[in-house]
Amino acid sequence: MRVDIGNALDEVATPGIPEDALDRLDSRVADAHERIAEGRAAHEHGYESLNLPETVDTGAIREAVEPFQGSESIINVGIGGSALGSATLSSALESDVDAYYLDNVDPEWIERLLEEIDLSSTAVNVVSRSGTTAETLSNFLVVQQAMEDEGVDWAERTWVTTGESGNLRDLADKHDLPSLKVPDGVPGRFSVLSTVGLASAALQGHDIDAIVEGARDAERSLSGSLYDSPAYAYGAIAHALDIRGAGVNAMMPYSESLETFAEWYAQLWAESLGKDGLGQTPVRALGATDQHSQLQLYRAGPHDKMVTFVQVADRDDVAIPETDLEGLSYLGGSSLGELIDAEFEATEASLAAADVPNVRIEIDRVDEYNLGNLLYNMKAATVMAGELYGIDTYVQPAVEWGKKAARGLLGGGDFEEADAVAEKNVFEIE
Numbered sequence: 001m002r003v004d005i006g007n008a009l010d011e012v013a014t015p016g017i018p019e020d021a022l023d024r025l026d027s028r029v030a031d032a033h034e035r036i037a038e039g040r041a042a043h044e045h046g047y048e049s050l051n052l053p054e055t056v057d058t059g060a061i062r063e064a065v066e067p068f069q070g071s072e073s074i075i076n077v078g079i080g081g082s083a084l085g086s087a088t089l090s091s092a093l094e095s096d097v098d099a100y101y102l103d104n105v106d107p108e109w110i111e112r113l114l115e116e117i118d119l120s121s122t123a124v125n126v127v128s129r130s131g132t133t134a135e136t137l138s139n140f141l142v143v144q145q146a147m148e149d150e151g152v153d154w155a156e157r158t159w160v161t162t163g164e165s166g167n168l169r170d171l172a173d174k175h176d177l178p179s180l181k182v183p184d185g186v187p188g189r190f191s192v193l194s195t196v197g198l199a200s201a202a203l204q205g206h207d208i209d210a211i212v213e214g215a216r217d218a219e220r221s222l223s224g225s226l227y228d229s230p231a232y233a234y235g236a237i238a239h240a241l242d243i244r245g246a247g248v249n250a251m252m253p254y255s256e257s258l259e260t261f262a263e264w265y266a267q268l269w270a271e272s273l274g275k276d277g278l279g280q281t282p283v284r285a286l287g288a289t290d291q292h293s294q295l296q297l298y299r300a301g302p303h304d305k306m307v308t309f310v311q312v313a314d315r316d317d318v319a320i321p322e323t324d325l326e327g328l329s330y331l332g333g334s335s336l337g338e339l340i341d342a343e344f345e346a347t348e349a350s351l352a353a354a355d356v357p358n359v360r361i362e363i364d365r366v367d368e369y370n371l372g373n374l375l376y377n378m379k380a381a382t383v384m385a386g387e388l389y390g391i392d393t394y395v396q397p398a399v400e401w402g403k404k405a406a407r408g409l410l411g412g413g414d415f416e417e418a419d420a421v422a423e424k425n426v427f428e429i430e
């Protein structure tokens with residue numbers, strides 16, 4: 001991964017970072033890197049996620065999914081960090097094995113999906129770090145029922161990935177289901193390069209060693225300076241732009257196969273940094289598509305945002321046929337790859353021309369190695385940004401209120417949060 005911060009400097013952008021502030025920022029990065037190295041050496045919660053290239057056992061993962069080889073599809077039941085990393089790999093890489101992600105509880109969507117899938121030739125991967133997430137466990141019970149209704153032995157086709165304890169662990173023990181353990185000290189949103197993200201990828205035939213090798217090389221690039229560590233440069237620059245007013249960060253990959261990556265990044269960035277009144281709001285965008293929906297706002301709206309582009313240097317291409325149609329001949333004979341690259345460079349320049357800060361992230365190709373490298377670098381960037389914000393990057397206490405309220409509404413216990421739901425201030429207009 002390469003990072004170009006030229007369009008984030010104040011000679012181009014507003015807000016922008018004065019070049020002479022980079023050295024000051026760099027000394028903060030050096031201090032933060034020391035803290036991160038300490039946390040990693042001590043296997044502290046959260047920091048441990050940067051040790052995954054060393055700790056993950058890809059052989060054990062392949063062995064665990066071996067019994068499911070030959071499956072025509074995989075149903076991944078999990079939500080948030082227990083789905084988005086795996087979904088990022090699955091949607092970016094080609095496979096003959098289809099992967100479905102049940103990461104929501106919309107009944108009509110779930111029903112349609114289960115009707116679409118041949119349940120007799122599918123494997124089921126249930127992932128929950130806590131083992132208590134209502135959406136995941138409910139969907140798993142629904143999948144079980146759907147398989148039973150089809151006369152399919154779900155226990156034969158299921159493996160779970162979870163912690164030492166919890167409802168899912170109890171369920172796995174009760175039915176003697178094969179299981180993988182979530183890594184200790186690694187919050188869900190940081191767990192893609194572990195059993196959580198790599199098991200389904202292995203069953204889809206992806207080279208998980210290449211993914212981990214990409215991550216390992218990213219790890220090797222971590223140093224005490226933003227001038228030679230793309231991950232730390234990205235984390236530090238995004239933080240520096242936020243405290244100067246760019247409170248929104250639009251993640252805009254110029255690759256359809258990286259659309260889910262933007263979703264994964266949004267959880268990582270929001271749930272890690274959104275604390276104590278701080279944090280930069282991630283927005284998921286896609287290039288070139290959102291040039292035709294969001295760009296007007298990015299260029300001519302409030303100067304409260306930065307844009308992060310992800311550009312792919314090398315990709316397969318499709319020729320645009322020659323045409324003598326008036327006004328179109330300039331396109332004929334070129335290719336979609338040339339077009340999307342021109343669109344990318346033009347959009348990047350259009351933001352600079354409007355003084356909107358933007359950063360370019362570039363990867364060589366969308367393949368296992370580069371995905372592992374990109375995912376690890378974005379994790380390290382988040383860890384760095386968390387240090388600079390001075391917040392606890394690895395917890396997410398604010399999500400618990402809603403969970404208690406929902407549980408209370410469903411009769412799952414007495415929670416004052418559920419009472420507060422009934423006190424909604426209603427002012428309806430219809």
Ligand SMILES: O=P(O)(O)OC[C@H]1O[C@](O)(CO)[C@@H](O)[C@@H]1O
Binds near residue numbers: 082131132136189
């Ligand atoms: O893996 P689990 O414990 O089911 O949690 C799923 C997701 O829900 C959250 O806890 C937020 O509610 C995320 O942090 C996590 O990735």
